[in-house]
Amino acid sequence: MSETKTHGFDTLQIHAGAHPDPATGARQTPIYQSTAYVFRDADHAAALFNLQEVGYIYSRLTNPTVSVLAERIAALEGGAGAVCCSSGHAAQLLALFPLMGPGLNVVASTRLYGGTITQFSQTIKRFGWSATFVDFDDLDAVEAAVDDNTRAIFCESIANPGGYITDLDAIAAIADKVGLPLIVDNTSATPYLCRPFEHGATLVVHSTTKYLTGNGTVTGGCVVDSGTFDWSASGKFPSLSAPEPAYHGLVFHEALGSMAFTFHSIAIGLRDLGMTMNPQGAHYTLMGIETLSLRMQRHVENAERVAKWLEADPRVDFVTYAGLPSSPYFDRVPRICPKGAGGLFTFAVKGGYEACMKLVDSVEIFSHVANLGDTRSLIIHSASTTHRQLSEAQQVAAGAAPNVVRLSIGIEDADDLIADLDQALAKATA
The missing domain is CATH 3.90.1150.10 (Aspartate Aminotransferase, domain 1)
Structure with a gap:
C-alpha cells in the first residue's frame, strides 16, 4: 500500500508497509525465517554494503518481516523511518547510541518505568554516559538541568506506573530552545492515544511488547525518527554530521537527510550492538497492531x-x-x-x-x-x-x-x- 495522509489510523494499522507477497500472493505478511539473502551479483552486494542501495543482506541488519513492522509503526506515529529491535530497553539504547559519548548526559524525567531509571542511573555509566533526573512538571528545573554535555531530553508520554501525562508541548519547547532532541517513550499511550511528533518530539521509542502486540507473547522494541531534527546544526552529534570511518567518510545527515538517524541505527547500531528483533516476533506484533x-x-x-x-x-x-x-x-x-x-x-x-x-x-x-x-x-x-x-x-x-x-x-x-x-x-x- 502506498501510504498517504488521506489514510486513517484504522486503515494504516492493517495495511501500512505491507504488500501481497510477490512470490506467492500471500495476503498476510510472511515470516521470513532467513538469516541471509542472495545477492543478484557482485555489484549488487557492493552497493548494499556501501549504502548505495536499499535491500537485504543479513537479518541482524534487516529482515523483510521486521521491515514491514518498522514501516507500519513509522506510519502510525507519522515518522520518517523506524528501526525495530529486541526489546524496549534495547530501543532506548539504540535511540541514545548515535547521540551520546563518554562524558555526555541525558536529562530524564523522574516519572519513568523503574527499569528505565535503573538503566539510565546505573547501566549507562559503563559507557561513560550519565543521566540527570528532574521532575518534568517543573519546567524551569528541566531547562536548568541542561548543560554543555547534554545530548537529549527523555520522558514518557503516559508515565509508567502512575499514568501521569507529560506536557509534551512544553518540554518540546525547551528542547527546541536548547537545540536538543526530545525522545518520548510512547509505550503506554501508543500512537492511537498520543502522537508525540505532533507535539515537537524528535524520536519516539516503544516497547512493542506491550500494547502494540497486546497479547503477551513476544518482546520487542522500536525507535521512530521524526526526520525533522537538524543533526548538523550544532556539531554536537558527530555520529550523524561528521564523516563515518566505517563507510569511507560517508556523512549520514548530508547523504541521507531525513532518513539519516534511521539508516545509522541500522548500519551502525544494529550492525555492532546486535539487538535484533526476530521475524516471528515481528509477525506476532503485526497481527496485534491490526486491532x-x-x-x-x-x-x-x-x-x-x-x-x-x-x-x-x-x-x-x-x-x-x-x-x-x-x-x-x-x-x-x-x-x-x-x-x-x-x-x-x-x-x-x-x-x-x-x-x-x-x-x-x-x-x-x-x-x-x-x-x-x-x-x-x-x-x-x-x-x-x-x-x-x-x-x-x-x-x-x-x-x-x-x-x-x-x-x-x-x-x-x-x-x-x-x-x-x-x-x-x-x-x-x-
Whole structure:
C-alpha cells in the first residue's frame, strides 16, 4: 500500500508497509525465517554494503518481516523511518547510541518505568554516559538541568506506573530552545492515544511488547525518527554530521537527510550492538497492531470505569488515573491524549505495604505479572518488584510508593474487573 495522509489510523494499522507477497500472493505478511539473502551479483552486494542501495543482506541488519513492522509503526506515529529491535530497553539504547559519548548526559524525567531509571542511573555509566533526573512538571528545573554535555531530553508520554501525562508541548519547547532532541517513550499511550511528533518530539521509542502486540507473547522494541531534527546544526552529534570511518567518510545527515538517524541505527547500531528483533516476533506484533485502535478504546473505557469505582471506595486512599477530574493531569488529556488517558494507573491501598501485598495475592481475574498492555488485566506492586532497585524517595518520585499497586486494565468485562478488585480489597483490608 502506498501510504498517504488521506489514510486513517484504522486503515494504516492493517495495511501500512505491507504488500501481497510477490512470490506467492500471500495476503498476510510472511515470516521470513532467513538469516541471509542472495545477492543478484557482485555489484549488487557492493552497493548494499556501501549504502548505495536499499535491500537485504543479513537479518541482524534487516529482515523483510521486521521491515514491514518498522514501516507500519513509522506510519502510525507519522515518522520518517523506524528501526525495530529486541526489546524496549534495547530501543532506548539504540535511540541514545548515535547521540551520546563518554562524558555526555541525558536529562530524564523522574516519572519513568523503574527499569528505565535503573538503566539510565546505573547501566549507562559503563559507557561513560550519565543521566540527570528532574521532575518534568517543573519546567524551569528541566531547562536548568541542561548543560554543555547534554545530548537529549527523555520522558514518557503516559508515565509508567502512575499514568501521569507529560506536557509534551512544553518540554518540546525547551528542547527546541536548547537545540536538543526530545525522545518520548510512547509505550503506554501508543500512537492511537498520543502522537508525540505532533507535539515537537524528535524520536519516539516503544516497547512493542506491550500494547502494540497486546497479547503477551513476544518482546520487542522500536525507535521512530521524526526526520525533522537538524543533526548538523550544532556539531554536537558527530555520529550523524561528521564523516563515518566505517563507510569511507560517508556523512549520514548530508547523504541521507531525513532518513539519516534511521539508516545509522541500522548500519551502525544494529550492525555492532546486535539487538535484533526476530521475524516471528515481528509477525506476532503485526497481527496485534491490526486491532490496536479497537483494543485501546476498550482499555480506556474499562480504565475509566475501574478508576472511578476505586476513587469512591473507602478502602482506597487515592487513584492516579489522569482521566479522573480529580487528577492534576486531567486538563492535559484533551490536548496530549485526545482519545483517552490510557489503561495504566496506580492506586493507594489503606493499610500500606502489607495490604498491597495481600491484594495482589487475592485477585482472581487480574494476573500478577511484570508486564503491561496485555488484553488481560494485570496487577503488580511496583515498590517490591519493577521499582525494587530504587530508594524509597526514588520510588515516590516515580509514582511507585510502597503503598500503591499498579493496574494495567485489560479488555474484559469491566463489571467483572470491579468485582475482582472488590473481593481482593476486602481480604487485603480485613
